[in-house]
Amino acid sequence: DTAVSQTPKxxxxxxxxxxxxxxxxxxxxDTMYWYKQDSKKFLKIMFSYxxxxxxxxxxxxxxxxxxxxxxxxxxxxxxxxxxxDSAVYFCASSLTRGEAFFGQGTRLTxx
Amino acid sequence: DQQVKQNSPSLSVQEGRISILNCxxxxxxxxYFLWYKKYPAEGPTFLISISSIKDKNEDGRFTVFLxxxxxxxxxxxxxxxxxDSAVYFCAASATGAxxxxxxxxxGTKLSVIP
Numbered sequence: 001d002t003a004v005s006q007t008p009k010x011x012x013x014x015x016x017x018x019x020x021x022x023x024x025x026x027x028x029x030d031t032m033y034w035y036k037q038d039s040k041k042f043l044k045i046m047f048s049y050x051x052x053x054x055x056x057x058x059x060x061x062x063x064x065x066x067x068x069x070x071x072x073x074x075x076x077x078x079x080x081x082x083x084x085d086s087a088v089y090f091c092a093s094s095l096t097r098g099e100a101f102f103g104q105g106t107r108l109t110x111x
Numbered sequence: 112d113q114q115v116k117q118n119s120p121s122l123s124v125q126e127g128r129i130s131i132l133n134c135x136x137x138x139x140x141x142x143y144f145l146w147y148k149k150y151p152a153e154g155p156t157f158l159i160s161i162s163s164i165k166d167k168n169e170d171g172r173f174t175v176f177l178x179x180x181x182x183x184x185x186x187x188x189x190x191x192x193x194x195d196s197a198v199y200f201c202a203a204s205a206t207g208a209x210x211x212x213x214x215x216x217x218g219t220k221l222s223v224i225p
Contacts, residue, residue, distance in 0.1 A: 004154070031211050043155070043200065043215040056212050090154050099145065100213060102154030 003027050006091045006103035013081055014111055021076045021106045023091030030095060031055075032074035034066060037088040037105070046089075049074050081110045114138045115203050117216035125224050130188040132219050134201030137182065141203040145213065146175060146186045149198045158199075159186070191223045 006023040013019050025032060033056075034046040047066040048056035054066070063079045078085060088107050092100040116135045124130045132146075142163040147155035161168040161175045161184070168175050174187045188195055201216040 033211070041198075041217055045212050045214075048211050050211065092154070094211065099157050099160060101157065102147075104152070104154050 002103075004091055004093055004101050004103040006089075006106055008106060009104060010107050010109075012109045012111060015081055015083060017081050018077070018079045019081060019108070020078070021089055021091075021108075023074050023076070023103060025072055025091075025093040025101070027093055027095065027101060029093035029101070030071060031093060032068065032071070033092040033094075033100060034074065034076050035090040035092060035102075036060075037090065039087070043090070047074075047076075078108075081108075083110050086110045113216075114141075115201055115214050115216040117199075117201055117219050119219050120217070121220040121222070123222045123224060124191045126193055127190045130186075130191045130195065130221055130223070132186040132188075132199050132201075132221065134184045134186075134216055135182055136184075136203050138203070138205065138214070139182070140205040141214075142206055143204045144175070144177060144184050145202045145204075146173075147200040147202060147215075148195075149200060149218070155200055188221075191221075193223050193225050196221055196223045 004025045031050045033048045037043045046060050049068045052068045065077045068074045088105045090105045091103040094100040145160040146158040148158050149155045159170050159173050161177050177184045198218040198220045200218045202213040
């Protein structure tokens, strides 16, 4: 039973489209995150939610909007996709500080 | 501005020998450090962590050393096994409003040669 699951694993879409990536964790963690791994392989935090409230919102375009319907879910919606949005997006969750559990990643390709 | 640096993009080690992966950081507010391991097409997996109040933490074949004065940490894997071949990420966090946030290095790809 996967601890942090995100769907889809692969997403290919055209520029200008709107897409969503879903994430669910069954670990009972209070905090969930979205990280982005770009072409240079840097893993950078985008958003962090604690008990459904946004606590970190790094400098990302406002085309990216996280939605947390409950503390087990954190979805990422992206409007008007651009070529530069192509990356691998990782969802993660944690209970204690720092030791985050990651999902398998969603490879987004914008063409 | 890279606050966590892993200057070796890759490392090759013979099976059975020691692997030493290095990490440097610049932010003196970092007080908690972690190592993650990542296989292709998978998410990073937590390996081991260390608080700044310690200088060493050991878990089986994995040991992390922290030198606060040098702002340097290292991960030792002894003995190295082929299954250890992966990308290893160093990460750090600071107490405070952003204490849930991890800052990652670029990773070091470890290849353990049978």
